[in-house]
Amino acid sequence: RARELGGGHYQFYTPEMNSKAFERLALETDLRKALDRQEFVLYYQPKVDMQTGQIVGMETLIRWEHPDLGTVSPAEFISLAEETGLIIPIGEWVLHTACKQNKAWQQAGFSPLRVAVNLSARQFRQTDLVATVARVLHETGLDPEYLELEITESIALENADRTIATLNELRTLGVRISIDDFGTGYSSLSYLKKFPIDTLKIDRSFVREIDTNLSDAAIVTAIITLAHSLNLKVVAEGVETPVQQAFLLKQKCDEMQGYLFSRPVPVSSFERLMAASTKGGSAND
Ligand code: C2E
Ligand code: MG
Ligand code: MG
Ligand code: MG
Numbered sequence: 001r002a003r004e005l006g007g008g009h010y011q012f013y014t015p016e017m018n019s020k021a022f023e024r025l026a027l028e029t030d031l032r033k034a035l036d037r038q039e040f041v042l043y044y045q046p047k048v049d050m051q052t053g054q055i056v057g058m059e060t061l062i063r064w065e066h067p068d069l070g071t072v073s074p075a076e077f078i079s080l081a082e083e084t085g086l087i088i089p090i091g092e093w094v095l096h097t098a099c100k101q102n103k104a105w106q107q108a109g110f111s112p113l114r115v116a117v118n119l120s121a122r123q124f125r126q127t128d129l130v131a132t133v134a135r136v137l138h139e140t141g142l143d144p145e146y147l148e149l150e151i152t153e154s155i156a157l158e159n160a161d162r163t164i165a166t167l168n169e170l171r172t173l174g175v176r177i178s179i180d181d182f183g184t185g186y187s188s189l190s191y192l193k194k195f196p197i198d199t200l201k202i203d204r205s206f207v208r209e210i211d212t213n214l215s216d217a218a219i220v221t222a223i224i225t226l227a228h229s230l231n232l233k234v235v236a237e238g239v240e241t242p243v244q245q246a247f248l249l250k251q252k253c254d255e256m257q258g259y260l261f262s263r264p265v266p267v268s269s270f271e272r273l274m275a276a277s278t279k280g281g282s283a284n285d
Contacts, residue, residue, distance in 0.1 A: 024080070030066065031077060031086055035093060039065050042097055043264035046273055047116070047235060047257045050249050055277040057114040057148070059257060060098040061264045062090070082122050091123040092132060099140040099147060101267065106146070110274050116148040116178060121155045130169040137173065144174030150201065151177070153185030160191060167196045178235070183223060192230055200227045204238025207258075211243045224251045 034040060040062055047057040064072040081087040095117050102115040123129060137144050149170065156163045156179065167177055178199040183206055202223050206216045220236070227234035236248050239258030248256055262273055 027077065028080060028084060031064075031080060031084070034064060034066075035086075035089055037067075039067070040090065040093065041065055041266065042094065042101070043266055044101075044115075044270040045257055045264035046262050046270070046277075047255045048261050050245075050253055050256055053277075055113065055274060056255060057116060058270065059116040059150070059264070060094060060118070062094055078120060082120055085122070087120050087122050088126060091120065092136070094118075095133065096136050096140065099136055099142040102146055103140050103142045105271070105274070106142075110271070112143075112146055113274070114146050114148050114176065115142075116150050118150045118180065119155070121158065124151055124155050124163075124166070125158070129166065130173070133170065133175060134173055137175075145176070148176040148178055148199070150180040152180045153182065153191075156195060157185065157191060160194070164194060164196070171196045181237075183219060189226070192226075192232075197232065199233040199235055201235045201237050201257075202253075204258075207236050207238045207244055207248075208240075210247050211241075217247065220248070220253075221251050224248075224253050228252070 043061045043063055044058040046055040049056045062074050066072050081090055098115050098117050106112050176198040178201055180201050181203040182200040184203045206219050209216050210220055224234050233254045235255040236253050237257050239256040239260045
């Protein structure tokens with residue numbers, strides 16, 4: 001079949017590619033309808049204070065409950081949403097839903113926690129980002145100090161001057177800023193002193209072998225020291241074992257997030273975690 005297209009295209013037009021392209025197109029078609037059909041769900045993963053073991057915040061992580069495919073992870077559709085621009089309405093839905101949920105939890109009497117929302121490159125570049133965030137905070141009634149936005153280094157460094165302006169405006173609103181997946185962006189460190197940020201999140205790839213790989217251990221220790229000397233908070237992602245936890249505690253990492261404490265969970269499970277955490281129980285032992 002491919003040969004009919006002419007020799008030059010032969011290797012680019014295999015049946016396998018054809019089905020990949022078709023799958024992608026089908027996914028895109030479904031993604032366009034997913035918001036209207038209310039197929040997205042937000043999961044929340046606790047961020048835990050290393051010293052006290054209490055929940056001090058959470059990260060919002062989107063899931064797509066696809067009618068045929070089951071749960072689709074963001075790794076499989078966020079880049080497609082980026083390319084098609086669908087990330088803009090999806091991202092606004094995430095922001096709105098997370099802020100509304102957090103406000104509802106506060107009104108239900110849970111002790112106030114900060115909710116983190118991930119921003120993709122295209123969202124961060126939107127000229128009306130700051131206005132959107134301000135509007136969502138107003139609509140949901142969430143106090144800005146309880147919202148944190150996570151952006152990656154590569155997003156932040158795309159246009160450093162504009163980033164500084166945007167971050168300053170977000171800061172003026174009272175919103176916190178985290179640098180996500182810190183250490184994976186192959187960037188210079190000089191931006192850290194120019195960008196108004198609050199937190200560094202150490203990428204999971206450095207945490208994974210913290211106890212066996214000396215380089216990873218050294219990098220994590222250096223990131224913690226760097227963050228603290230710049231008056232930034234530091235959070236470790238992907239903490240899965242007590243040995244990793246012990247290492248991070250010893251190095252004075254502020255907070256951790258990972259399967260050791262909890263996977264990302266739906267609203268009702270997160271409420272159980274919060275109830276257990278604020279009772280003073282050390283839910284992490
Ligand atoms: P991220 O922001 O770095 O989120 C952390 C990812 O690590 C999540 O994957 C989380 O489930 C996973 N994780 C947390 N703890 C552990 C652990 O102990 N072990 C392991 N192996 N993994 C752990 P998830 O939920 O699949 O999300 C992947 C990425 O998709 C996120 O990376 C973020 O970049 C993006 N994403 C998720 N939700 C949203 C969203 O609402 N908007 C945007 N723009 N991006 C999102
Ligand atoms: Mg994140
Ligand atoms: Mg991350
Ligand atoms: Mg990550």
